[in-house]
């Protein structure tokens with residue numbers, strides 16, 4: 563089955579096409595790796611996942627979603643991450659990290675929160691009113707993304723994923739709903755995509771050419787006047803020199819929830835793959851091997867991410883293979899599980 567065929571890009575070789583997407587666990591006291599992360603990611607590595615992408619990890623303290631989100635804004639955060647990558651590698655999986663800045667969706671203790679424009683996410687008191695980023699602040703955040711990618715390299719990650727989705731800072735620049743700037747970082751399509759392009763280029767100076775860089779996007783804002791998949795494909799076109807794989811999600815710029823149903827985002831992954839000629843990851847209510855096979859074999863995506871299914875069922879890859887008579891090596895320690 564295609565699900566269990568290897569996938570190769572740049573210096574990365576995955577043993578199968580199943581990805582654990584980034585999922586915030588809000589369990590990182592002092593924004594550092596804790597024993598929980600070893601158990602949580604280790605369980606999915608043991609269960610046979612090909613690539614684990616560690617949850618949204620902040621490039622600056624005010625870029626966190628909460629006080630208990632992971633961070634890579636200082637060198638002291640490298641050692642814990644390095645232990646985690648060594649551990650996951652020893653269990654036979656590859657590991658990436660999603661780098662993020664929450665912008666106006668910062669929920670951590672921060673005096674000031676920043677966004678492309680002084681437009682708040684919602685009137686919910688949980689979200690402060692953001693301050694519009696000036697050019698110095700834009701440069702500071704761009705450099706923070708690059709420096710965090712350099713730390714990810716030191717920590718031994720196989721993949722860096724830029725979080726350009728779900729209404730966080732990069733996505734806030736892209737969408738006209740959150741970016742009302744009148745300077746070179748707004749106004750039109752070109753201006754709104756500039757921050758993403760500059761971040762991707764800066765990250766590439768610290769993340770070697772031979773290593774794959776992923777970008778997560780929100781294909782649709784689901785709001786009149788917001789981003790659509792057609793526009794997002796043109797944005798992806800602008801970064802395919804830097805970005806190797808596009809992880810296609812949707813929504814999050816406003817509190818309007820996406821209309822969800824099984825496989826609801828697969829057509830977006832398919833369109834980006836076809837129009838931008840870039841490998842994609844499909845994600846979103848994909849819960850069975852048949853759905854994964856359908857997406858892969860019909861050329862709708864190159865990899866498939868299972869979020870909540872893997873939270874419920876860490877051994878999904880090994881168990882599903884076994885049900886279909888595919889012999890995969892189980893962890894040596896569990897050899898007696900079936901006898």
Ligand SMILES: Cc1cc2nc3c(=O)[nH]c(=O)nc-3n(C[C@H](O)[C@H](O)[C@H](O)COP(=O)(O)O)c2cc1C
Pocket residue numbers: 583584585586587617618660725727728778811845846847848867868869870871
């Ligand atoms: C608990 C939880 C935390 C999440 N945190 C993140 C995150 O840190 N970064 C991100 O891009 N998406 C995040 N997501 C979205 C998932 O990566 C995924 O796209 C979403 O759950 C849809 O896939 P699923 O239906 O397979 O769960 C999160 C989802 C869940 C359930």
